[in-house]
Amino acid sequence: MSTQIIxxxxxxxxxxxxxxxxxxxxxxxxxxxxxxxxxxxxxxxGEISLANNGGFSSVRYTFDKMEVKDDSKIILxxxxxxxxxxxxxxxxxxxxxxxxTSFETSGEWEEITIELKxxxxxxxxxxxxxxxxxxxxxxxxxxLIGNKKQEAFKLLIDEIVLQ
Numbered sequence: 001m002s003t004q005i006i007x008x009x010x011x012x013x014x015x016x017x018x019x020x021x022x023x024x025x026x027x028x029x030x031x032x033x034x035x036x037x038x039x040x041x042x043x044x045x046g047e048i049s050l051a052n053n054g055g056f057s058s059v060r061y062t063f064d065k066m067e068v069k070d071d072s073k074i075i076l077x078x079x080x081x082x083x084x085x086x087x088x089x090x091x092x093x094x095x096x097x098x099x100x101t102s103f104e105t106s107g108e109w110e111e112i113t114i115e116l117k118x119x120x121x122x123x124x125x126x127x128x129x130x131x132x133x134x135x136x137x138x139x140x141x142x143x144l145i146g147n148k149k150q151e152a153f154k155l156l157i158d159e160i161v162l163q
Contacts (some may be wrong), residue, residue, distance in 0.1 A: 003123020028054020056146030
């Protein structure tokens with residue numbers, strides 16, 4: 001089984017192509033940041049606000065096409081804060097919808113394995129009436145938090161691997 005690194009965070013990693021997208025795109029007031037912390041991990045944090053129909057913060061990374069197979073998986077090495085997060089992928093970064101799944105964090109470092117075929121299509125929080133992911137490549141990954149409550153959050157990311 002071949003393994004490809006989507007992103008390996010370390011003290012020399014260049015994170016300038018990671019972009020934060022907040023609910024301000026629809027009037028919300030949540031905050032979010034993404035940086036390489038002093039230990040060399042990607043740090044996604046901020047504060048979710050429900051004001052003005054807001055409620056989410058996300059960070060996305062677009063890259064050159066990576067081929068995937070029917071049985072491909074993504075392995076996330078992360079340390080969260082005990083909150084739920086979504087992991088999203090896009091077949092084409094210009095698609096209006098994403099394929100999503102949720103994962104819960106424990107507060108400890110953990111590996112989360114996501115089968116691409118289990119990711120379902122969604123747009124603005126609504127599941128679409130289309131099949132689950134079944135394409136031959138991906139171009140974007142996204143981490144999103146939006147648990148319908150006001151809360152601070154912090155997710156550390158060590159590595160994102162395609163297997």
